[in-house]
Amino acid sequence: MFDLGAEKKMKYEQGNEGISFGQAPMSSPPDGELDTTEVLNIAKDDVLSWPQLVRRTSEHSYPLPVLSQMEHTVRPFVLKSLEVNNAIIDIFNDKLGLRKGKLMEMHLANELSGCEARILRNSATLSTMKLAIGSHTDFGSLSILHNRQGGLQVLPPGSETWQYVKPIPYHSICNVGDALSILSGGILRSNLHRVLPPPSSQANSERWSLVFFSRPSNTTILRALVDDSPVIAEALDKKDVDSKKMFDTGATAQEWCERRVRNRRFANNTQGLDNWKASRGTESVDLASFRSTTVKS
Numbered sequence: 001m002f003d004l005g006a007e008k009k010m011k012y013e014q015g016n017e018g019i020s021f022g023q024a025p026m027s028s029p030p031d032g033e034l035d036t037t038e039v040l041n042i043a044k045d046d047v048l049s050w051p052q053l054v055r056r057t058s059e060h061s062y063p064l065p066v067l068s069q070m071e072h073t074v075r076p077f078v079l080k081s082l083e084v085n086n087a088i089i090d091i092f093n094d095k096l097g098l099r100k101g102k103l104m105e106m107h108l109a110n111e112l113s114g115c116e117a118r119i120l121r122n123s124a125t126l127s128t129m130k131l132a133i134g135s136h137t138d139f140g141s142l143s144i145l146h147n148r149q150g151g152l153q154v155l156p157p158g159s160e161t162w163q164y165v166k167p168i169p170y171h172s173i174c175n176v177g178d179a180l181s182i183l184s185g186g187i188l189r190s191n192l193h194r195v196l197p198p199p200s201s202q203a204n205s206e207r208w209s210l211v212f213f214s215r216p217s218n219t220t221i222l223r224a225l226v227d228d229s230p231v232i233a234e235a236l237d238k239k240d241v242d243s244k245k246m247f248d249t250g251a252t253a254q255e256w257c258e259r260r261v262r263n264r265r266f267a268n269n270t271q272g273l274d275n276w277k278a279s280r281g282t283e284s285v286d287l288a289s290f291r292s293t294t295v296k297s
């Protein structure tokens with residue numbers, strides 16, 4: 001799939017419109033270097049409507065290994081991921097003081113959304129510092145990540161030191177993304193992370209990972225649910241005027257994702273810092289941290 005050759009891969013390219021599904025060359029603002037990881041995104045909407053496609057055209061759908069495994073592998077993976085995702089969303093819903101089912105109403109599987117499964121491959125490399133995936137927050141609600149090799153790092157809030165997240169066998173890693181952070185008035189945090197080539201004994205090996213990203217339905221407006229929960233209203237109340245603005249984006253979930261995807265695309269990343277700024281999510285760290293290579297294991 002990733003070995004198809006550049007020309008054939010173009011057929012499955014995600015396109016320039018900020019829509020994420022398909023094969024995606026991403027770069028790492030602010031320096032605009034191409035991330036070394038290759039990714040293929042499969043839309044939840046296409047998986048659930050299969051054999052019909054609603055997000056990709058039949059001419060530019062997905063590589064053959066995806067299509068031939070749709071019934072036996074891709075669909076069960078997406079259904080199980082949605083089940084796990086929904087259970088976690090419901091727990092957060094109650095902890096945030098929202099009425100039962102409020103968050104789920106924004107994540108209905110049969111409504112069009114940016115939810116997607118992602119397969120990632122980073123070729124073996126001798127350079128231990130070349131970014132496999134540049135620093136970013138995830139765009140949506142929850143990301144459920146399955147990886148066996150190291151390389152994932154997080155930058156804890158207020159810190160300039162990246163820390164490795166060690167994969168634990170039979171466990172997955174769950175990240176909160178921007179959408180849930182905004183809806184919760186910042187009570188849930190969308191963490192800043194990046195990927196380096198695997199460290200120590202795994203260095204020089206190819207790195208594969210698999211993620212399911214859940215995102216609110218396309219039409220969901222991304223703003224803190226202050227009218228639905230006193231807990232969220234109180235959290236937002238404590239923020240200063242500038243931070244408050246971040247929690248009333250005026251954007252739909254679709255617009256939010258499209259903006260972020262478009263400005264992280266290698267092909268679009270020609271404006272240096274302007275692209276970098278336009279690609280940002282809910283993080284509020286300075287530029288120095290994005291360039292920092294200080295690592296604590």
Ligand SMILES: O=C(O)CCC(=O)C(=O)O
Pocket residue numbers: 118120133138145147151152193195209210211
């Ligand atoms: O491959 C990983 O460990 C992380 C992938 C990731 O952060 C992403 O695709 O957004």
Ligand SMILES: [Fe+2]
Pocket residue numbers: 136137138193
């Ligand atoms: Fe990520």
